[in-house]
Amino acid sequence: MKKIKIAYIGGGSKAWARVFMTDLALAEDLCGEIALYDIDVPAAELNQKIGARINENPNTVSKWDYKVYTDIGAALDGADFVACSILPGTFDEMESDVHLPEEYGIYQSVGDTVGPGGVLRAMRTVPIYEGFARGIKAHCPDAWVINLTNPMTACTKTLYDVFPEIKAFGCCHEVFHAQEFLCCAAHEILGVERPSRREMIIDACGVNHFTWITEANYNGTDMLKILPQFIDKFYDKGYCERADVAPDDYHDDPFLYGNKVKMDLFKRFGVLAAAGDRHLVEFMNNSWYIGDKAAVDEWQYHLTTVAYRKQDRINKIEQSRRIADGTEAIEVKRSDEEVVELMKALLGLIPPTVSNANIVNVGQMADLPLGSVVETNCVFSRDSVKPIVAKPLPKDVNALVLRNALNIENTYYGIKERDFGRIFEAFANQPLCSNLRLSDARELFTRMVKATGKYLKEYFSPDKPIL
Numbered sequence: 250m251k252k253i254k255i256a257y258i259g260g261g262s263k264a265w266a267r268v269f270m271t272d273l274a275l276a277e278d279l280c281g282e283i284a285l286y287d288i289d290v291p292a293a294e295l296n297q298k299i300g301a302r303i304n305e306n307p308n309t310v311s312k313w314d315y316k317v318y319t320d321i322g323a324a325l326d327g328a329d330f331v332a333c334s335i336l337p338g339t340f341d342e343m344e345s346d347v348h349l350p351e352e353y354g355i356y357q358s359v360g361d362t363v364g365p366g367g368v369l370r371a372m373r374t375v376p377i378y379e380g381f382a383r384g385i386k387a388h389c390p391d392a393w394v395i396n397l398t399n400p401m402t403a404c405t406k407t408l409y410d411v412f413p414e415i416k417a418f419g420c421c422h423e424v425f426h427a428q429e430f431l432c433c434a435a436h437e438i439l440g441v442e443r444p445s446r447r448e449m450i451i452d453a454c455g456v457n458h459f460t461w462i463t464e465a466n467y468n469g470t471d472m473l474k475i476l477p478q479f480i481d482k483f484y485d486k487g488y489c490e491r492a493d494v495a496p497d498d499y500h501d502d503p504f505l506y507g508n509k510v511k512m513d514l515f516k517r518f519g520v521l522a523a524a525g526d527r528h529l530v531e532f533m534n535n536s537w538y539i540g541d542k543a544a545v546d547e548w549q550y551h552l553t554t555v556a557y558r559k560q561d562r563i564n565k566i567e568q569s570r571r572i573a574d575g576t577e578a579i580e581v582k583r584s585d586e587e588v589v590e591l592m593k594a595l596l597g598l599i600p601p602t603v604s605n606a607n608i609v610n611v612g613q614m615a616d617l618p619l620g621s622v623v624e625t626n627c628v629f630s631r632d633s634v635k636p637i638v639a640k641p642l643p644k645d646v647n648a649l650v651l652r653n654a655l656n657i658e659n660t661y662y663g664i665k666e667r668d669f670g671r672i673f674e675a676f677a678n679q680p681l682c683s684n685l686r687l688s689d690a691r692e693l694f695t696r697m698v699k700a701t702g703k704y705l706k707e708y709f710s711p712d713k714p715i716l
Contacts, residue, residue: 260285261292419607
């Protein structure tokens with residue numbers, strides 16, 4: 250059994266931590282220490298107690314030593330892996346990110362990657378990740394760094410820009426849901442039992458949350474050729490791909506959707522958008538799919554409010570406390586996430602594995618800027634992540650992706666330079682801001698910066714005018 254140390258930055262996580270810890274508990278060939286670091290120390294201590302409960306579970310095959318650290322350097326010292334999963338700021342800041350633009354006719358279904366909310370979240374997050382990168386370089390330069398924080402692209406870019414020799418990649422499960430969607434098409438059109446998503450072999454590329462599937466094969470069948478039949482059958486009523494719900498059971502869950510946007514984009518472009526509809530709509534002009542609340546209903550997805558997220562957080566904290574004190578059992582079962590599997594491949598414990606990952610573009614996407622962060626398939630093997638050259642996107646799709654990739658690059662460099670003017674130009678060029686007059690864009694940007702100002706004052710000069 251391989252003994253390792255995992256530094257978990259954001260170790261007070263309310264949801265993903267449990268998924269990660271239970272997956273590790275079922276990793277029969279791994280053991281060691283999980284160093285929980287979080288600025289919210291009581292939250293990390295709660296996860297330490299949950300870890301102890303997981304160790305006691307009869308299904309557990311690998312017991313881990315959960316330790317809480319109040320010093321990030323000590324948590325990083327000697328780590329073999331670093332997992333970064335943080336919430337930059339609080340939901341109060343996210344509330345202004347998501348809902349203040351509504352006063353200007355801009356709706357956001359997620360608000361954490363692109364659009365006005367994505368830019369402001371990046372402004373809070375990038376400076377924090379600069380510190381993470383410096384800490385990793387000082388304390389565990391040979392560790393593999395797994396980023397799970399949004400905005401994924403900007404976070405991963407920061408790690409590589411501050412510490413070019415870093416061994417880092419960003420993990421996102423959105424592509425998995427597109428594979429499940431294709432499995433639904435196989436079931437409905439081919440008449441087979443619904444396959445496992447791992448049986449759906451795909452080529453995907455783009456930027457995180459705006460990736461596209463250009464090839465898909467199931468058991469010798471070209472799935473993109475049969476998709477039109479599936480879309481013709483379910484376009485009007487929608488089809489949710491989640492295995493634990495009925496296909497039309499997306500109406501009341503703010504995180505589910507009917508995939509009508511995905512189907513419409515396929516009808517337009519002939520390739521399959523990989524992310525969930527809630528993410529996809531934020532990368533395109535706001536008049537296309539998210540112009541108002543009526544459009545949201547028409548396209549069969551939801552605007553996930555921050556009020557909902559706040560209540561969901563309260564519920565998760567309460568559940569964490571019940572699990573920690575033993576009044577509620579925690580189920581130890583394998584999730585559909587791939588992080589632990591990728592760790593095993595990097596350690597050489599399993600054969601090379603192919604999965605989608607976010608890393609620096611060294612040519613795997615020839616039509617996007619070199620040095621930007623892109624999402625493609627990669628081969629994970631012993632101490633190695635090698636990107637696979639992706640099939641080129643259709644030119645019209647590439648134009649959509651390129652606009653967003655350049656916006657993310659300009660947002661990043663504006664933050665790196667602490668240049669409000671450059672950040673604003675990326676803000677104003679967001680597709681969701683396409684209907685804004687420049688004067689309104691300046692006003693909105695200024696108001697949003699002030700709303701999150703306490704998280705920026707450490708990094709941006711308080712005497713420097715915003716615009």
